[in-house]
Amino acid sequence: MADQTNETKKKPAGLSLDGWAVTVALVLTALVRLGVLKHVSW
Amino acid sequence: MASSTAVLRAEPIQFPRKIIALLPGVALLTVVGLAGKVLEKSIGTYTKAHHIVFPNIEYVLWAIVVGLLISNTVGVPAWFKPGVATYEFWLKTGIVLLGARFLLGDVLKLGSVSLVLVLIELTLSIAFMTLLGRIFKLSPKLTSLLAVGSSICGVSAIIATKGAIDADDEDASFAIAAILALGALALFTFPPIGHWLGMNDHMYGLWAGTGVDNTAEAVAAGALYSDAAAKIAVLAKTTRNAMIGFVVLGYALYWAAREGRQAVGNKAAFLWQKFPKFVLGFLLISLLASLSVFNKDQIGSLANLSRWAFLLTFAGVGLRINFKEMKKQGLRPFIVGALGEIVIAAITLGLVLGASKLVKL
Numbered sequence: 001m002a003d004q005t006n007e008t009k010k011k012p013a014g015l016s017l018d019g020w021a022v023t024v025a026l027v028l029t030a031l032v033r034l035g036v037l038k039h040v041s042w
Numbered sequence: 043m044a045s046s047t048a049v050l051r052a053e054p055i056q057f058p059r060k061i062i063a064l065l066p067g068v069a070l071l072t073v074v075g076l077a078g079k080v081l082e083k084s085i086g087t088y089t090k091a092h093h094i095v096f097p098n099i100e101y102v103l104w105a106i107v108v109g110l111l112i113s114n115t116v117g118v119p120a121w122f123k124p125g126v127a128t129y130e131f132w133l134k135t136g137i138v139l140l141g142a143r144f145l146l147g148d149v150l151k152l153g154s155v156s157l158v159l160v161l162i163e164l165t166l167s168i169a170f171m172t173l174l175g176r177i178f179k180l181s182p183k184l185t186s187l188l189a190v191g192s193s194i195c196g197v198s199a200i201i202a203t204k205g206a207i208d209a210d211d212e213d214a215s216f217a218i219a220a221i222l223a224l225g226a227l228a229l230f231t232f233p234p235i236g237h238w239l240g241m242n243d244h245m246y247g248l249w250a251g252t253g254v255d256n257t258a259e260a261v262a263a264g265a266l267y268s269d270a271a272a273k274i275a276v277l278a279k280t281t282r283n284a285m286i287g288f289v290v291l292g293y294a295l296y297w298a299a300r301e302g303r304q305a306v307g308n309k310a311a312f313l314w315q316k317f318p319k320f321v322l323g324f325l326l327i328s329l330l331a332s333l334s335v336f337n338k339d340q341i342g343s344l345a346n347l348s349r350w351a352f353l354l355t356f357a358g359v360g361l362r363i364n365f366k367e368m369k370k371q372g373l374r375p376f377i378v379g380a381l382g383e384i385v386i387a388a389i390t391l392g393l394v395l396g397a398s399k400l401v402k403l
Binding site: 016017018019020021022024025026028029032033037038039040041042 | 138319320322336340343346
């Protein structure tokens with residue numbers, strides 16, 4: 001794990017958890033804004 | 043810790059297979075979350091119809107309790123675990139969506155109050171936890187992990203620091219177990235104390251956001267009080283999470299100097315790497331809401347989507363608490379964590395009560 005202190009460690013390809021969360025939230029927001037998702041109830 | 047190290051390994055992503063593996067656990071989160079909603083509604087209807095005086099227990103607590111019962115009786119089978127672990131994804135998605143309910147001006151105003159409180163809390167918590175670790179003769183790295191976990195944001199901070207200071211898996215497991223157990227305890231103690239002190243939603247939300255360690259538990263502790271308190275708790279906790287990079291960098295530099303290792307090269311890149319990017323998503327949605335991109339109906343829909351995401355998160359909080367596993371980690375780190383948490387809760391409570399005298403909360 002020592003090599004993590006410098007930035008040489010290769011990160012896995014693809015989005016991080018935060019990246020996925022933001023992407024999904026933005027897609028949902030776009031669907032609501034465009035009227036595809038309407039009146040989401042609770 | 044196996045799961046956290048597995049995440050760090052570079053493996054080819056087998057997308058469809060990965061998604062399919064998540065489905066059973068996500069379904070379990072949904073069922074447990076819905077059970078919480080059904081229990082709240084049916085118990086409320088029953089007690090009202092039979093004129094029974096019974097406190098209204100929110101779906102949040104029911105979902106956690108149902109999850110906790112499953113986890114500690116029949117257990118969570120291995121094939122549910124990958125999906126159950128997505129609770130953190132739902133938490134972050136829910137926080138980003140919650141941005142629609144904040145105008146950027148409110149974020150800046152409340153965020154700056156939170157930031158001042160968070161900076162004081164961080165300094166005092168790290169100093170106190172370090173002192174406690176020395177008194178109880180815990181290993182210095184375990185002490186560092188507990189200090190970071192209790193002062194910033196629980197499990198993610200511990201995992202980030204573990205890599206940066208080259209700590210053992212065992213120390214990280216100890217620290218994570220203590221932080222999770224204490225987070226669960228906060229769910230049952232913070233709301234009654236808040237009610238007892240007659241705190242308003244803003245004050246309580248700030249306290250939950252600055253005093254409860256793990257983000258999921260902080261949001262749950264807020265939601266157990268009120269919807270408005272949950273909103274403020276999310277903002278305060280997000281401010282706290284944004285500090286993660288600075289604290290982890292500080293510890294990385296300290297341990298590198300102490301062990302004579304090569305220090306962090308590019309500090310700006312390190313800070314960016316550790317910065318929780320979902321905060322940017324939250325700010326973006328909040329900016330769009332401030333620019334009136336959404337109408338009232340759409341803001342309502344986004345808020346409800348955020349609630350659904352949090353419902354899955356709360357179910358996951360209960361499902362991952364396993365008392366038997368926690369017992370295995372031993373008592374000393376737990377005692378240090380518990381003592382630290384009590385003091386941190388008292389400090390943050392004092393800070394919030396003090397701030398409420400200076401600014402209108």
